[in-house]
Amino acid sequence: MTDLLQLPSKPCALRVMPQPADANIHGDVFGGWIMAQVDIAGSIPASRRANGRVATIAVNSFLFKQPVFVGDLLSFYADIVKTGNTSVTVSVEVYAQRMSLAQEVVKVTEAILTYVATDSDRRPRALPVLD
Ligand SMILES: CC(C)(COP(=O)(O)OP(=O)(O)OC[C@H]1O[C@@H](n2cnc3c(N)ncnc32)[C@H](O)[C@@H]1OP(=O)(O)O)[C@@H](O)C(=O)NCCC(=O)NCCS
Numbered sequence: 001m002t003d004l005l006q007l008p009s010k011p012c013a014l015r016v017m018p019q020p021a022d023a024n025i026h027g028d029v030f031g032g033w034i035m036a037q038v039d040i041a042g043s044i045p046a047s048r049r050a051n052g053r054v055a056t057i058a059v060n061s062f063l064f065k066q067p068v069f070v071g072d073l074l075s076f077y078a079d080i081v082k083t084g085n086t087s088v089t090v091s092v093e094v095y096a097q098r099m100s101l102a103q104e105v106v107k108v109t110e111a112i113l114t115y116v117a118t119d120s121d122r123r124p125r126a127l128p129v130l131d
Contacts, residue, residue, distance in 0.1 A: 005105045007095055013078040014041040020070055029068040034094070034109055035059070041076035042090040042113045049080060049088050050117035051128050057087065060112040068108050072096040081112070086124040089114045 014037065022033040039056055046054045068074065075095045082089040094109035119125040 005095065005107060007075055007097070007105055008077055008093075010077060012075040013044045013092075014076040015073065016076075017073050018068060018070055023070045027070045029070065029072075031064055034064070034068055035062065035111075037074070037076060038062075038092045038094065038109065038111050039113065041078045041094075042092045042111070043115060045078050045080050046088040046090055046115035049083065049127060050115070050125075053118050053120075054088065054115040055118050055122065056113060057116045058114040060089070060114060062109070062111040064109055066096070066106050066108045068094075068096055069098070071099040072108075073099075074108070083127060085126055086116050087114050088117070088127065 016037060018029045018033065023029045043054055043056070073096070077093045079091050080088055081091045090113055092111045092113065093107065096106050096108045098104040098106065117125045117127055
């Protein structure tokens with residue numbers, strides 16, 4: 001059964017609508033396309049915290065809870081859940097607003113990714129100290 005939800009009230013990191021080129025012949029969006037968008041969304045708070053360049057070092061978990069269809073309006077919510085010396089771990093949750101009059105909202109994906117702050121030689125660098 002599909003859960004009926006509201007979008008979270010917090011700001012989303014990214015909002016995008018998948019197009020036919022992002023899906024198979026049945027209109028189901030490729031998992032790899034969703035993973036790429038999740039990676040981008042997660043990198044936004046990670047780059048802000050790092051005050052610069054980051055590289056994705058790990059996809060710790062990734063769950064496709066519901067399918068995504070061409071024409072869904074996808075909203076990506078990205079929150080830092082952990083920081084280390086050089087790393088930032090981010091939780092990303094993705095909600096789809098289906099293209100229907102019913103304004104159906106479905107949580108489609110949740111993932112945890114770790115990013116590492118890197119210097120101009122692509123080596124790990126310490127996160128800046130927060131005031
Ligand atoms: C990111 C990169 C520069 C890190 O260099 P490294 O020498 O492997 O890193 P380190 O072993 O010093 O670890 C750096 C941080 O990552 C963390 N880390 C390492 N392996 C991890 C894993 N499997 N899961 C989560 N965190 C991990 C470490 O705990 C450390 O965090 P901390 O400093 O906060 O304690 C290097 O691994 C790299 O270039 N990877 C490729 C990145 C890339 O191309 N990503 C795009 C995907 S194709």
